[in-house]
Amino acid sequence: MKYIGIFFLLFNLNSHSHPVIYKDGWVYWANLAPDMNSMRVSYTPNPKYSIEVNSTWLQNLNKYRDYTLGVNYLFKRWLSKSSQGNLYGAVHGGYYKDDTSDGFAGHAMLMADWESRKHYTAASAMAYHYNDDTKIKYTARYGLAPYVAGMNTLQTWLIAQVEYFEANDKNPVFTPMIRFFYKNVLWETGANLKGDYSLTLMVHF
Amino acid sequence: MKKLMLTLLCLLASISVAEEIRVHVPGMVCQMCVQGMQKQFKSAVENVEKDIAVDLDTKMVTVKTKKKLTDEDIKKRVQNAGYNAEKIIRVAKIEKLPIKALEVPKREIIIKK
Numbered sequence: 001m002k003y004i005g006i007f008f009l010l011f012n013l014n015s016h017s018h019p020v021i022y023k024d025g026w027v028y029w030a031n032l033a034p035d036m037n038s039m040r041v042s043y044t045p046n047p048k049y050s051i052e053v054n055s056t057w058l059q060n061l062n063k064y065r066d067y068t069l070g071v072n073y074l075f076k077r078w079l080s081k082s083s084q085g086n087l088y089g090a091v092h093g094g095y096y097k098d099d100t101s102d103g104f105a106g107h108a109m110l111m112a113d114w115e116s117r118k119h120y121t122a123a124s125a126m127a128y129h130y131n132d133d134t135k136i137k138y139t140a141r142y143g144l145a146p147y148v149a150g151m152n153t154l155q156t157w158l159i160a161q162v163e164y165f166e167a168n169d170k171n172p173v174f175t176p177m178i179r180f181f182y183k184n185v186l187w188e189t190g191a192n193l194k195g196d197y198s199l200t201l202m203v204h205f
Numbered sequence: 206m207k208k209l210m211l212t213l214l215c216l217l218a219s220i221s222v223a224e225e226i227r228v229h230v231p232g233m234v235c236q237m238c239v240q241g242m243q244k245q246f247k248s249a250v251e252n253v254e255k256d257i258a259v260d261l262d263t264k265m266v267t268v269k270t271k272k273k274l275t276d277e278d279i280k281k282r283v284q285n286a287g288y289n290a291e292k293i294i295r296v297a298k299i300e301k302l303p304i305k306a307l308e309v310p311k312r313e314i315i316i317k318k
Contacts (some may be wrong), residue, residue: 018237020287021287022240022244022286022287023244023285024244024285025240047284047285047287077287078232079288080232081232081264082234083232083234084233115235116234117261149236150261150262151236151239151259151260152236155236181235181236181237183236184236184240204240
């Protein structure tokens with residue numbers, strides 16, 4: 001049960017897209033699933049880094065809830081004529097509490113992405129530490145835009161996601177997803193082959 | 206003479222020169238880039254939706270402003286959006302001509318054979 005809970009903890013954080021945005025930009029992000037809710041708010045004071053607070057609630061992990069504060073950092077951005085690539089890192093620390101224990105919770109992330117107007121790829125490794133245990137999850141994504149959208153028109157992405165988490169019986173999890181991006185609102189939904197679904201909403205200001 | 210001076214003053218007061226700035230920004234691919242540019246140039250325009258255009262095909266940001274923006278200022282705003290300004294083109298535009306004052310009365314010309 002604990003590992004299932006940890007899996008959901010990781011699953012809810014998999015859509016960590018846009019950890020750093022433009023100067024003075026705010027991101028409000030929420031992920032909803034039947035047994036899990038997660039929210040984060042980040043502020044980007046400088047286009048190189050952002051400050052983030054987030055909270056996660058997991059029904060299946062003894063009603064686990066954590067509150068963390070941390071920094072997301074843009075190590076490098078590659079800009080070419082019609083595409084861009086990014087390398088991000090993140091370190092968060094805070095407090096967790098469930099029905100049986102409480103203490104320090106920490107998250108660390110390394111993420112790379114590359115995007116053109118037609119294709120999108122991302123890969124990330126995320127480490128989670130709580131209750132004196134650390135688990136790492138690997139995620140890879142490929143997205144295809146069925147049409148090329150312009151300014152202030154609806155952008156649509158069809159995304160295939162594969163996750164590998166060592167605590168999840170060594171089985172990678174495949175999840176097809178669809179993402180919509182209109183003006184400053186992004187929403188994304190998908191369901192894996194086991195039937196676990198999620199909805200992510202992200203708003204930028 | 207007074208009338209002439211007053212007319213000239215009115216003419217000058219009614220002329221409004223705006224500048225259209227076109228900035229080439231490679232690497233812009235998504236709506237996030239649009240949002241970033243709008244956020245950074247917001248203080249330089251009257252209407253964000255009308256005065257700032259981001260063309261993701263040509264990677265061109267077009268800003269219509271009445272403020273004097275230096276090249277350094279423009280580059281800084283683009284950097285704050287997370288990108289680099291590669292080329293800056295300026296086009297001066299006279300927005301409001303003193304039409305009434307300069308209007309030439311219409312005359313019908315009849316050519317008699």
